[in-house]
Amino acid sequence: DIQMTQSPSSLSASVGDRVIITCRASQGISNYLAWFQQKPGKAPRSLIYAASTLHSGVPSRFSGSESGTDFTLTISSLQPEDFATYYCQQYNNYPFTFGPGTTVHMK
């Protein structure tokens, strides 16, 4: 199975900060990488698929990029509603696998 790792596991940031979360796949997954946001007690929300394509309605401050087996989620200017946990997921190989998550806390 493909293992997904995320770094950092958590971070503290302030409104307006640029935030970068990294996800690494244990082997090549092309661009079959998605990002999700989840707030406590809520269902996940889909942000990005195909490594860099934003889902409809997702603000443009979110962006995704890839470099080999490394993927990044960038929030260009953190907003109050962005404090949450973020997960990556590969869907290139079965079984699909999620990263362990990165929690963005308020500084």
Added chain:
Amino acid sequence: QVQLVESGGGVVQPGRSLRLSCAASRFTFSLYSMHWVRQAPGKGLEWVAVLSYDGIIEHYADSVKGRFTISRDNSKSTLDLQMNSLRVEDTAVYYCARDVGVRGVILGIDNWGQGTLVSVSS
């Protein structure tokens, strides 16, 4: 907008069975592959299974293979998850989710239900 509503969760003893359902609406259900994803209390997300738009191709996580079965009824726009031989470690919120791709193309999850809680305990 897309609506996915799960039902069927509850408390069940280890070794018993439970069937979850997901009612889909406001989109053409028969065009989309569908997933189940779960989340144990206080833990991360775990992908469980996927079923193609036509109900022919299915894949499972290793942790549930041979015990869980995903199925769909396109005439009723429903997705099911039959869970047999349940274990304590199957305790989780189970989410039904739609793939953004159509007619068998897997492009990733775009819409999620609100989830239903399954608790396996003696």
